[in-house]
Amino acid sequence: xxxxxxxxxxxxxxxxxxxxxxxxxxxxxxxxxxxxxxxxxxxxxxxxxxxxxxxxxxxxxxxxxxxxxxxxxxxxxxxxxxxxxxxxxxxxxxxxxxxxxxxxxxxxxxxxxxxxxxxxxxxxxxxxxxxxxxxxxxxxxxxxxxxxxxxxxxxxxxxxxxxxxxxxxxxxxxxxxxxxxxxxxxxxxxxxxxxxxxxxxxxxxxxxxxxxxxxxxxxxxxxxxxxxxxxxxxxxxxxxxxxxxxxxxxxxxxxxxxxxxxxxxxxxxxxxxxxxxxxxxxxxxxxxxxxxxxxxxxxxxxxxxxxxxxxxxxxxxxxxxxxxxxxxxxxxxxxxxxxxxxxxxxxxxxxxxxxxxxxxxxxxxxxxxxxxxxxxxxxxxxxxxxxxxxxxxxxxxxxxxxxxxxxxxxxxxxxxxxxxxxxxxxxxxxxxxxxxxxxxxxxxxxxxxxxxxxxxxxxxxxxxxxxxxxxxxxxx
Amino acid sequence: xxxxxxxxxxxxxxxxxxxxxxxxxxxxxxxxxxxxxxxxxxxxxxxxxxxxxxxxxxxxxxxxxxxxxxxxxxxxxxxxxxxxxxxxxxxxxxxxxxxxxxxxxxxxxxxxxxxxxxxxxxxxxxxxxxxxxxxxxxxxxxxxxxxxxxxxxxxxxxxxxxxxxxxxxxxxxxxxxxxxxxxxxxxxxxxxxxxxxxxxxxxxxxxxxxxxxxxxxxxxxxxxxxxxxxxxxxxxxxxxxxxxxxxxxxxxxxxxxxxxxxxxxxxxxxxxxxxxxxxxxxxxxxxxxxxxxxxxxxxxxxxxxxxxxxxxxxxxxxxxxxxxxxxxxxxxxxxxxxxxxxxxxxxxxxxxxxxxxxxxxxxxxxxxxxxxxxxxxxxxxxxxxxxxxxxxxxxxxxxxxxxxxxxxxxxxxxxxxxxxxxxxxxxxxxxxxxxxxxxxxxxxxxxxxxxxxxxxxxxxxxxxxxxxxxxxxxxxxxxxxxxx
Numbered sequence: 025x026x027x028x029x030x031x032x033x034x035x036x037x038x039x040x041x042x043x044x045x046x047x048x049x050x051x052x053x054x055x056x057x058x059x060x061x062x063x064x065x066x067x068x069x070x071x072x073x074x075x076x077x078x079x080x081x082x083x084x085x086x087x088x089x090x091x092x093x094x095x096x097x098x099x100x101x102x103x104x105x106x107x108x109x110x111x112x113x114x115x116x117x118x119x120x121x122x123x124x125x126x127x128x129x130x131x132x133x134x135x136x137x138x139x140x141x142x143x144x145x146x147x148x149x150x151x152x153x154x155x156x157x158x159x160x161x162x163x164x165x166x167x168x169x170x171x172x173x174x175x176x177x178x179x180x181x182x183x184x185x186x187x188x189x190x191x192x193x194x195x196x197x198x199x200x201x202x203x204x205x206x207x208x209x210x211x212x213x214x215x216x217x218x219x220x221x222x223x224x225x226x227x228x229x230x231x232x233x234x235x236x237x238x239x240x241x242x243x244x245x246x247x248x249x250x251x252x253x254x255x256x257x258x259x260x261x262x263x264x265x266x267x268x269x270x271x272x273x274x275x276x277x278x279x280x281x282x283x284x285x286x287x288x289x290x291x292x293x294x295x296x297x298x299x300x301x302x303x304x305x306x307x308x309x310x311x312x313x314x315x316x317x318x319x320x321x322x323x324x325x326x327x328x329x330x331x332x333x334x335x336x337x338x339x340x341x342x343x344x345x346x347x348x349x350x351x352x353x354x355x356x357x358x359x360x361x362x363x364x365x366x367x368x369x370x371x372x373x374x375x376x377x378x379x380x381x382x383x384x385x386x387x388x389x390x391x392x393x394x395x396x397x398x399x400x401x402x403x404x405x406x407x408x409x410x411x412x413x414x415x416x417x418x419x420x421x422x423x424x425x426x427x428x429x430x431x432x433x434x435x436x437x438x439x440x441x442x443x444x445x446x447x448x449x450x451x452x453x454x455x456x457x458x459x460x461x462x463x464x465x466x467x468x469x470x471x472x473x474x475x476x477x478x479x480x481x482x483x484x485x486x487x488x489x490x491x492x493x494x495x496x497x498x499x500x
Numbered sequence: 501x502x503x504x505x506x507x508x509x510x511x512x513x514x515x516x517x518x519x520x521x522x523x524x525x526x527x528x529x530x531x532x533x534x535x536x537x538x539x540x541x542x543x544x545x546x547x548x549x550x551x552x553x554x555x556x557x558x559x560x561x562x563x564x565x566x567x568x569x570x571x572x573x574x575x576x577x578x579x580x581x582x583x584x585x586x587x588x589x590x591x592x593x594x595x596x597x598x599x600x601x602x603x604x605x606x607x608x609x610x611x612x613x614x615x616x617x618x619x620x621x622x623x624x625x626x627x628x629x630x631x632x633x634x635x636x637x638x639x640x641x642x643x644x645x646x647x648x649x650x651x652x653x654x655x656x657x658x659x660x661x662x663x664x665x666x667x668x669x670x671x672x673x674x675x676x677x678x679x680x681x682x683x684x685x686x687x688x689x690x691x692x693x694x695x696x697x698x699x700x701x702x703x704x705x706x707x708x709x710x711x712x713x714x715x716x717x718x719x720x721x722x723x724x725x726x727x728x729x730x731x732x733x734x735x736x737x738x739x740x741x742x743x744x745x746x747x748x749x750x751x752x753x754x755x756x757x758x759x760x761x762x763x764x765x766x767x768x769x770x771x772x773x774x775x776x777x778x779x780x781x782x783x784x785x786x787x788x789x790x791x792x793x794x795x796x797x798x799x800x801x802x803x804x805x806x807x808x809x810x811x812x813x814x815x816x817x818x819x820x821x822x823x824x825x826x827x828x829x830x831x832x833x834x835x836x837x838x839x840x841x842x843x844x845x846x847x848x849x850x851x852x853x854x855x856x857x858x859x860x861x862x863x864x865x866x867x868x869x870x871x872x873x874x875x876x877x878x879x880x881x882x883x884x885x886x887x888x889x890x891x892x893x894x895x896x897x898x899x900x901x902x903x904x905x906x907x908x909x910x911x912x913x914x915x916x917x918x919x920x921x922x923x924x925x926x927x928x929x930x931x932x933x934x935x936x937x938x939x940x941x942x943x944x945x946x947x948x949x950x951x952x953x954x955x956x957x958x959x960x961x962x963x964x965x966x967x968x969x970x971x972x973x974x975x976x977x978x979x980x981x982x983x984x
Contacts, residue, residue: 063600067820069593070580070602070699072734102816104863106840113819163836165824294863296872299706299813301735 025262026226029254030234031189031219032143032181035196036174037206038150038214039082045149045173046073046116053212061152061167067111072300075100079173080304082205083123083147084314086175089203089321090142092127094311100147100301104294108165109152117176119295122146123304129179129199130323131191132341140192141180148174169213175205181220181231186250190243193217194345195322202322202347210241217246221253223261232257233267237274237281249274253281325350333363342371348385349375355392360399369395373416390419398426408487411435439486441493444477447485448497451476462498473498502530502662503980506571506719509665513560513570520556520570524549524614527572531617531663534983537644540657542577542635543585544617556612567722569612574664576655577618578625579710580699581605588701589621589633589651592821592828592847602699603731604668604710611726616664620654623849624818625675625703627651628921631912632851639908640683641981642947646905649679655713656683661983666714666723670700672707673806674900674925677937680713681900681950684939686967686977687713688720691957692932693738696731702817704810705736707929716977717938717967721745724960740958748965754788756966759893761796764924770903776941776949777899780970784897787969792893796885801878802927803919808862808875809930814852815859821847854915883931890956895966899924900950904943924952934960938967939976948976 044051047064064071087094101119124145131138150172155164177196183189197215200206208215217240222232237253240246252274257267271290272281297303320328322344329340344350349370356366374395378385398419402412407430418429430436438444451473452459462469473494477485501509501518512518528546535541549572556570580586580598582605587593601609608615622632630638630653638653640646641661648657652669656679659667669676671689680687688711695710702708712723724745731737758781765774781791823829823843830842848856862871889896901921911918928935933954940951951970955963971977 066825068580068600068826069586069588069596069598069701069820070697072698074733074735104816104819106819106822108822108824108836111820111825113822114816292865294816294860294865294868296812296816296863296868299704299736300702 027223027254027258028226028228029184029186029250030181030222030224030231031183031186031250033179033183033189033192034218034220035177035193036150036216036218037177037196037200039079039173039175039205040207041076041078041082041173043076043078044171045076045079045147047171049171051172053209055168057155057164057166058168061170065111065167065171067113073116073298075301075304076173079147080123080306081310081314082173082203083145083175084306084311085203085205085318086145086177086200087124087127088311088315088318089199090127090129092142092145093125094306095121095123095125096306097121098123098146098304098306100298100304101295102298105291107151107154108163109154109167109170111152111167111170115149115151116298116301117148118146121303123306129192129195131188131195133185133188133191135338138188140182140188143178143180145175145177148176150174181222181234186247186254189219189250190247193243193246198322198346202319204319213241216241219246219250219253221250221257222267223254223257233269235267235269235281236271238271238284240274245274245276248276248279249281252279256281329363333357333367335363335367339367339371343367346385352385352388352392356396356399359393359396360403362399362403365399365402366396369399373413377420389422390416394419394425401426401430405437405439405486406430407435407437408483411437411483435484437486438481438484439489441489444485444490444493445497447477447480448473448490448493451480452497459498470494470498501526502665504665505716506567506665506714506722509571510567510569514565516560520553520560520614521550523570524553524572524616527616527664530661534641534661534663538639538641538657538661538663539636540620540638540648540654540661540663541574541617542587542589542620542654545584548583549614549616552609552614556614559612564612566611568608568726570614571665572614572616573608573723574616574619574655574658574667575605575608576652576668576670577621578670578701579605579668580701581615581618584615584618586618586701587635588625589623589635590848590852591634594634594828596827600699603696603733604727605699607726607729613726619652619658619667622651622653622675623852624701624814625651625670625672625708626814626851626855628674628678628918629906629908629912630654630679631908632849634849637908640905640947641983642684643905643945645907646947647682647908647910649682649901649905651675651679652687652713653679653683656680656685656687659683659685659713659715660981662980666712666719668710668727669713670708670710671925671929671935672703672709672810673929674922676711676713677900677925677935677950677952678922680937681939681952682905682948684948684976684979684981685713685715686717686720686936686938687711688724688936688960688963689928689934690724690728690960691738691934692929693736694728694740694934694958694960696729696734696737698731698733698737702813704813705817706813707806707810709929716971717936717964718746718749718971720936721749721961721964721968724964743961745961745964748961749968751965751969752788753784753966753969756784756787756789756895757792757893758784758789759792759794759889759896761794761799761889761896761898763796763799764898768902768920768923769899770943772943773899773901773903773949776943777897777951780940780951781897783970783974787973794889794892794896796889796927798878798882798885799923799927802882802930803923805875805878805882805930806922806926807858807919808871809879811855811859812863812872813859815856815863818848818852818856823847851915879930882927886927886931886933886954894955895959895963896954898952900937900952901925904945904947904949928954933957934963936963936967938970939979941976
């Protein structure tokens with residue numbers, strides 16, 4: 025039987041506010057345990073939540089960016105359950121009246137565009153952390169993360185493969201960083217995915233029973249967990265079993281998902297509106313202010329790169345895949361106005377070396393200004409493209425700016441026609457038989473003469489000029 | 501001196517007839533004498549109180565005196581007070597020393613008032629008799645066999661027995677007004693949102709409201725001046741201009757329209773209370789007030805609505821008492837679930853557990869719409885009754901409680917009977933309106949009776965005026981129980 029995979033994602037994006045969503049404690053990552061947990065975060069008797077407007081502002085920005093409805097009135101509800109790292113015994117979240125409703129996101133898989141619809145996005149607080157190691161049979165509780173603002177972004181079950189799910193997650197990841205509402209640091213848990221996965225016979229209308237896979241903190245794990253889960257579900261069904269609705273955890277070491285709790289064990293969260301918080305009212309004015317503060321978004325940038333810079337849509341997509349790459353590229357173009365050359369250098373050399381070194385563009389040893397300085401020297405003929413790669417490597421290794429390296433290594437292209445003519449004359453007189461063969465019709469030997477000349481000039485001969493001189497002298 | 505008004509005490513302090521330290525010592529001595537019997541205080545800490553009194557005395561010496569500077573005040577043990585045991589009447593918090601001050605406590609501290617001690621109360625403010633306190637019941641100073649009312653029974657008894665010039669209370673369904681009535685003192689529950697709930701341990705957040713308890717309406721006004729005011733740490737705290745609640749105390753009542761809800765004078769009201777309330781109304785008529793009969797038809801729904809909504813909120817508010825971070829934790833448990841179960845089974849008393857269970861039930865999947873949502877709708881109807889009534893009258897009057905104080909143990913085994921003792925007060929919380937109780941006589945058994953005055957939103961100054969004019973012409977509020 026042919027199976028169709030159906031996937032919906034719930035993404036928790038940690039909002040980049042300085043302080044928590046309902047308290048004044050700092051949200052910075054990595055502090056000593058409980059150093060960033062104030063009275064409100066610890067849920068001392070008598071404390072009350074106060075909503076952080078910065079978190080709301082970020083939710084509005086997100087809503088606007090995905091073309092969703094930003095609701096004028098939304099409500100915070102309590103989600104009640106007991107867990108040691110949930111200090112109040114309830115999580116403040118949004119239930120039936122979320123702040124953002126609907127919206128959509130375009131994804132690209134193998135060059136084909138597809139739209140994923142969003143159900144909603146709502147504000148909520150994060151829980152703390154339970155630490156099960158190093159406490160000799162006890163559990164440690166770190167409440168630094170408790171109260172960190174999250175935007176939970178829920179998609180419709182619109183994805184049909186693990187690849188699409190990853191493309192969607194990456195697009196969302198890029199978007200929240202463009203919007204500057206989340207730092208996207210997956211290792212620190214700033215961007216976490218849960219996947220709802222089901223399968224159904226191809227062509228069937230009814231969805232299969234879904235399983236939710238929790239806490240996938242990398243794109244690779246997301247893809248592998250879904251792939252594992254899909255084959256598990258197909259195996260179960262094909263061997264006559266049924267899928268039971270449950271929550272599963274992905275084990276990245278064993279590369280498998282395993283059951284965490286069944287539907288029967290699911291909590292009754294007893295949601296009700298939090299009486300400590302007034303309904304969240306968002307004025308037209310607030311939305312408009314947020315709209316004006318929005319940066320150029322990835323899709324707008326992509327079409328501008330095509331229309332204004334004449335780039336291919338593939339190149340445009342690669343360059344806009346992250347806010348930082350796009351910004352870097354635009355800085356380079358700002359100085360050296362040949363977008364295609366700039367795009368090539370950013371996509372091939374910069375991206376390649378970043379990958380090889382395993383670093384992000386923020387830590388790139390060559391600034392956009394420095395790269396542009398190098399490109400200027402190619403453009404004005406000071407160095408050839410080939411020499412430029414050598415200069416680039418030296419720049420990467422911290423040897424200085426392009427001009428300094430060209431100067432100190434004596435890499436300046438020889439464009440002095442007198443000098444080049446003398447070299448060519450010497451080559452012609454030293455290689456009489458090759459000259460004779462070439463003149464007798466062996467055109468391929470031209471490359472031999474170019475090679476000789478480059479060798480003699482240590483590659484610094486201006487290629488166009490050299491070829492012109494060679495042609496003139498050899499045909500003489 | 502222990503019988504003096506706040507204004508008189510403040511004048512004595514200003515004129516250096518007495519120091520705050522001496523005043524505090526006088527009340528501490530009275531607490532020493534009477535508290536072992538009455539059990540109105542859970543915590544008394546003379547060292548801390550006297551340290552504050554010394555600060556107050558230096559404030560007075562430096563000419564930085566405010567109306568409450570140097571005056572000792574009893575604080576209900578629901579207000580978190582830094583460095584003080586703050587128990588909320590529960591075993592769960594029997595060892596909890598608060599690391600921070602409630603907004604209300606901050607205000608008293610900043611004004612140079614002296615914290616005289618923390619008063620007994622029903623556990624987590626759940627009760628109408630003070631019998632649910634982990635620290636044992638408070639006895640009514642007028643009759644040791646009687647309850648003082650609840651949940652602010654310790655504060656009411658402390659003021660009635662003159663073990664404090666004034667006290668704080670909180671009122672979720674009548675917890676200031678009913679004990680004030682039963683102990684023969686005055687108390688006001690302000691409009692919801694007027695006094696910050698920050699640091700006031702939550703019972704039912706949408707109903708809880710702090711307020712003063714004192715010997716007279718004038719004292720209440722002085723206390724309220726200090727307690728009211730916006731606090732950015734409480735999202736339900738109202739942003740309003742500061743008011744002087746004493747400003748209208750002396751206005752004449754000529755032309756005042758008093759609404760008498762016919763539902764408040766129906767079956768269930770004791771004849772003695774009815775008689776006392778009618779007498780008070782006659783007194784008001786003598787002062788020029790007019791009586792209008794009004795109807796609050798949904799009053800009968802207020803108890804069922806309250807006992808859905810308040811437990812629902814409480815079941816969630818009390819989830820934080822899990823033994824993990826602070827407070828009581830059971831000894832000996834096998835795993836996490838057992839730790840929760842034993843901690844909460846041992847740490848909470850029966851009434852609190854009953855309400856947590858009711859609240860959990862009404863919020864559960866499948867019951868939420870039938871109970872919680874339905875109750876919210878009825879809550880709006882109850883509030884609408886009042887807004888319609890205030891089209892016809894300026895204040896509403898009636899009994900605070902259906903009877904004078906009942907006996908200790910009389911209702912403690914029958915929760916529903918106990919709940920009915922709040923029938924006249926609960927609707928006011930559901931509507932978020934201000935309500936107060938002032939002494940208006942005594943029953944045959946010599947136990948006090950309270951007159952309830954309900955005003956429109958933010959009409960506290962008017963209500964205090966109405967109460968003050970009555971107290972200028974009667975002496976019920978000056979009577980004190982026969983203790984030395």
